[in-house]
Amino acid sequence: QAGLTQPPSVSKGLRQTATLTCTGNTNNVGNQGATWLQQHQGHPPKLVSYRNNNRPSGISERFSASRSGNTASLTITGLQPEDEADYYCTAWDNSLRGWVFGGGTKLTVL
């Protein structure tokens, strides 16, 4: 199943802003937007944003998402040490009739 494209790694300094990208096509990201998951080492994933810029309760306002065409973005402002994790995007694909995931981005907070 063709996946979404994410950069393997992003590094930013403490209190800086990181923007993670996720590129798909008109059948997935470009159609219904993307959902973002955060995964710390050794733990299950955790939902941080769904259908573009909707935050579940309990997720910091420092996390915001957007979409432009076939590319979704997750922006994290005021980076904290606890933001260091792997981030995955996912979306429903109308053509494949299933969900596709990105390969994940490892965010390092320096």
Add this chain to the structure above:
Amino acid sequence: QVQLVESGGGVVRPGGSLRLSCAASGFTFSNYGMHWVRQAPGKGLEWVAFSQYDGRNTFYGDSVKGRFTISRDNSKNTLYLQLNSLRDEDAAVYYCAREDVDFDCWGQGTLVTVSS
């Protein structure tokens, strides 16, 4: 609180079978679609299968289609994944996840090892 607990993982030979379970609590299980998602050691997440709330409609990833079967028993608040014709590349931690607003709750996962 919402809780999902997977079980049934273990060591299985290539070509073998296994059935995974996901016990749900803290919410009305029969109202929600449910996913299975897997993660091979050191790798990313891969969507495996989805069951709509009543089990009538199911969807599968291409890599497991025809070999895995998702099912549910709403009277027991339990989701299942039957794994048949297992291959080396099926070795992974298998997570169940609730579909409310997209993968909103996850279990801790159960490990499937495929080894001869």
